[in-house]
Amino acid sequence: MHDLAQLEPIARDLPQTKRGHERCVALLESGAELFLEHGYDAVSLDDIVNHAGGSKASIYKYFGNKEGLFTAICDYRREQFFKDICMPFDFEKDNLRIYLIQTLFNFKTHIVRPENAAFMRLIIEQAQRNPELALYIHEQGPKHIQQAIACALAKADEFGLIHCKQPxxxxxxxxGIIRNIEWRVLMNIQIQEDDQETIKYIEYAVDRFLEGHQKV
Known part of the structure; x- marks a missing residue:
């Protein structure tokens, strides 16, 4: 369960009470469930309120409208999605190779989960209609995690572990190492490889990536 501070970037009007917090989260979770089950256009605010409890006034207060609720759901799910994927890198005790391998494997594990895969497809569908949403999702999702890895690579360059002047x-x-897997997930093509085969591929690709970042 999220605490009040964690909802701050998600809700427009941050709930000040435990009950308000619980109502806010219930709307996010119910909205996500209904959008995934029926599609964005087929779900009304009344449907979400009937499913979650409360009133439409809460949606207007916390999220503004249906589009605002959907954007907030994207934020909510993104936070849950990324929190266990890209962990902070400790240069005093972590191994860079293992860190890079584990991050990609975590990413793959998350995107192949049916609910996550379905929500990614839903986001892409809505992004076609809403360029502002598309840009926002890109900035807060793919670009955000790329920045996190870029910071780790830049730090690794400072420590002399690799040569990386364009992090x-x-x-x-x-x-790009797992782009093929990501595309297959988005196109709903079954992933044939088991975890052992995926790890073998990721290890191979990360080793080639690190070889390309050694000083000549």
Whole structure:
């Protein structure tokens, strides 16, 4: 369960009570469930309120409208999605190779989960209609996690572990390692590889990535 502070970037009018917090989260979770089950257009605010309890006044107060609620759901699910994927890198005790391998494996594990995959497809569908939403999701999702990896790579360069003078470019190259898996998930093509085979591939690709970042 999120505490009040964690809802601050998600809700327009931050709930001040435990009950308000619980109502806010219930609307987010109910909205996500209904959008996934029926599609964005088929779900009304009345449907969400009937499912979650409360009133439409709460939606207007916390999220503004249906579009605002959907954007907040994207934020809510993104926070849950990324919190266990890209952990902070400790240069005093962590191994860079293991860190890079584990981050990609975590990412793959999350995107192949049916609910996460379905929500990614829903976001892409809505982004086609709303360029502002598309840009926002890109800034807060893919670009955000690329920045996190870019910071780790830049720090690794400072420590002399690798040679990386264009960390953003390198971060984009790094996530390209699992682009094929990501595309298959988005197109609803079954992933055939088991975890052992996926780890073997990621280890191979990360080793090639690190070889390309050694001083000549």
């Amino acid at each position: 953003i470019y390198s971060a984009q190259l790094y996530f």
